[in-house]
Amino acid sequence: MVRTVFTLIAAAVLATSCATVPADQAGPATADNAPENQISAADQREADLRALDELTAILLAASQSYDAAAGNEAAADLVRAGEAPSLYETLGDARNSLAREVQVRVADLDGEARTTASAEGDGFFAIVNISDALQGGAELVLAEALSGESYLVETLRGYLADPAISVETKTFFQEVLPGLRAERDALALLVDALPEGALPEGAMPDEDEIEDDPQAGIQEPDPEDEEAGEAEETDADESAEEAAAAAETTVLAAQS
Numbered sequence: 001m002v003r004t005v006f007t008l009i010a011a012a013v014l015a016t017s018c019a020t021v022p023a024d025q026a027g028p029a030t031a032d033n034a035p036e037n038q039i040s041a042a043d044q045r046e047a048d049l050r051a052l053d054e055l056t057a058i059l060l061a062a063s064q065s066y067d068a069a070a071g072n073e074a075a076a077d078l079v080r081a082g083e084a085p086s087l088y089e090t091l092g093d094a095r096n097s098l099a100r101e102v103q104v105r106v107a108d109l110d111g112e113a114r115t116t117a118s119a120e121g122d123g124f125f126a127i128v129n130i131s132d133a134l135q136g137g138a139e140l141v142l143a144e145a146l147s148g149e150s151y152l153v154e155t156l157r158g159y160l161a162d163p164a165i166s167v168e169t170k171t172f173f174q175e176v177l178p179g180l181r182a183e184r185d186a187l188a189l190l191v192d193a194l195p196e197g198a199l200p201e202g203a204m205p206d207e208d209e210i211e212d213d214p215q216a217g218i219q220e221p222d223p224e225d226e227e228a229g230e231a232e233e234t235d236a237d238e239s240a241e242e243a244a245a246a247a248e249t250t251v252l253a254a255q256s
Contacts, residue, residue: 044165047164048166049109051173053106053114056106058152059099060095061123061124061128062128065148069130069134070085075138078142098176105169128151130144140199153177156173
């Protein structure tokens with residue numbers, strides 16, 4: 001299961017890093033060009049910088065949180081495949097890399113790029129508290145990571161719905177969103193695979209926080225086609241493989 005999710009995360013990180021293009025080369029996103037709905041360039045720049053600053057804070061906070069999780073042996077081992085780095089190391093590097101891209105966009109807009117994460121109790125840290133989760137066990141850390149990724153995805157979706165943000169900046173958000181969503185869905189697969197009772201009640205994110213079910217659109221195998229006496233663990237692995245394949249197809253489609 002963890003190896004399958006590593007493959008999915010790697011594909012999502014690749015999609016995110018390959019999809020982004022310079023702001024002055026970005027194609028049009030969705031926008032209403034009716035004169036009465038147009039926003040001044042100054043107001044758009046202000047809205048862009050506000051969103052980019054907030055996103056940088058979230059990404060740096062996420063990277064900082066994943067670094068803390070990766071430094072905990074039990075938490076890291078839960079999401080490690082063989083001798084590979086833990087999943088938290090992979091996600092932490094990816095969030096830090098994306099934060100640098102966002103900082104470049106801020107500089108292109110003649111803004112001052114943020115270099116620090118969200119303030120304690122604000123933004124990402126209002127949703128995720130890895131330090132406290134580490135006291136509750138590796139499984140709780142994984143659930144916190146899923147909450148954080150869901151928050152990141154929903155934040156980007158909010159930017160896309162903001163009429164004040166420019167087409168160019170929205171295009172950037174649209175390009176990175178598929179990879180981030182795939183990474184979030186990969187974490188959801190790991191959380192779903194935890195043994196029953198591994199998480200305290202209320203530790204899972206609300207269903208409303210995850211707008212796309214990572215298993216959605218995946219046809220369940222016909223029970224008549226299952227081999228008699230097949231182990232339950234094998235069933236779970238096959239289901240995870242199907243989910244990963246479907247999500248990877250979505251990621252590859254986003255790249256094309």
